[in-house]
Amino acid sequence: MNILVLGGGGREHALAWAIAQNPKCDRLIVAPGNAGIAALAECVALDILDGAAVVEFCAAQSIDFVVIGPEAPLAAGVADALAAAGIPAFGPSAAAARLEASKTFTKEVCDACGAPTAAWARFTDAAAAEHYIRAQGAPIVVKADGLAAGKGVVVAMSVDEAVAAVREMFAGSLGAAGASVVIEEFMAGEEASFFILCDGTTVLPIGTAQDHKRVGDGDTGPNTGGMGAYSPAPVLTPAIQAQVIDEIVKPTVAEMARRGTPYRGVLYAGLMIENGRARLVEYNVRFGDPECQVLMMRLGAQALDLLLACAEGRLDQMQVLWADDHALTVVMAAKGYPGSYLKGSVIGGLDTLPEDSRHMVFHAGTAVKNGAVVATGGRVLNVTARGATLAEARDEAYRMVAGIDWPDGFCRRDIGWRAL
Secondary structure, three states: OEEEEEOOOOHHHHHHHHHHHHOOOEEEEEOOOOOOOOOEEEEEEOOOHHHHHHHHHHHOOOOOEEEEEHHHHHHHHHHHHHHOOOOEEEEEOOOHHHHOOOOHHHHHHHHHOOEEEOEEEEEEEEEHHHHHHHHOOOOEEEEEEOOOOOOOOEEOOOOOOHHHHHHHHOOOOOOOHHEEEEEEEEOOOOOEEEEEEEEOEEEEEEEEEOOOOOEOOOOOOEEEOOOEEEOOOOOOOHHHHHHHHHHHHHHHHHHHOOOOOOOOOEEEEEEEEOOOEEEEEEEOOOOOOOHHHHHHHHHHEEEEEHHHHHHHHHHHOOOOOOOOEEEEEEEEEEEEOOOOOOOOOEOOOOHHHHHHHHHHHEOOOEEEOEEEEEOOOEEEEEEEEEEHHHHHHHHHHHHHHHEEOOOOEOOOOOOOOOEE
């Protein structure tokens, strides 16, 4: 098969790495890719938000299957354009992708199907939102309704902080994403991620993970896109997973089908777990980043078979084969992230590290300049390892981190601390 992966981050490097191991993959192209992806696939320049351009490229290159990595092309309808052209693709339609693209839409779906989630209200006016916040008190959660690249959520521990977040969003700090806001009840507990493939009818769980959102050790400092992750997440016990499938995921999938917008792709359920029960924090309509890295590390070559079965409506014929092990990834970021940071610093030592089924450095924001790998983003590398235990996976990952020569980078030193 000729396979095209859309995206250029750590998630897409992990997807490409897993897909490349499958003997069904004859030719692998990634658009736009990055320095790490270029070692295992052809990287091409392509506007991945332009459905017509993607279809034209697929026709010219005889592409048999497209895997859409990020949320933006999904929200832009790239999966719809591919479906109209008869090209199999992994990822939901734009209508179904509203589960991530609109917080209001997700809340309405949850209310309609009875899925447990936080109490909420939507506002298009700052004064009304502020009045609601003062009436509810803190802690409270303020969310931009639209896609904000992971920056649209403020967990406010004080009324003043929540009011400031509302004012910033309505002032245009997040562009169109903040034109309306959703204000939610603060949910206490432990957060974890559950990944489920859906083909419109069948749901197939493919793994659990826990992300580390705060920039600093001990979950301190500002929120980020994610500073590390591990899989599996022990807090998501078999009993809680069954509750999530029965009370949240299956009702959501049934409601989406009832609305005439069946959900096909991966449902990433962000969950808050307290007293042995889970409530939905939010849905994402693509793999998490960096959670995808630890999932792909554990899934390996079978990932392509699962994604293909999902796209073709054959999930009822599939089962997931898990190695009884653990994977952990440490994100190395440019100093200053998630604030302003320098681009272009040189990263050394990568060529001395192992790259095999148990050790990988997935590139998130890199390029090659004058023969050297340089940082081009905030989150730059995902240093990932597998082990028989989580402690072993952690030790291996940090051993690899120690071999990377990047004075302008940093990482958290406590990834996995909740489970360990």
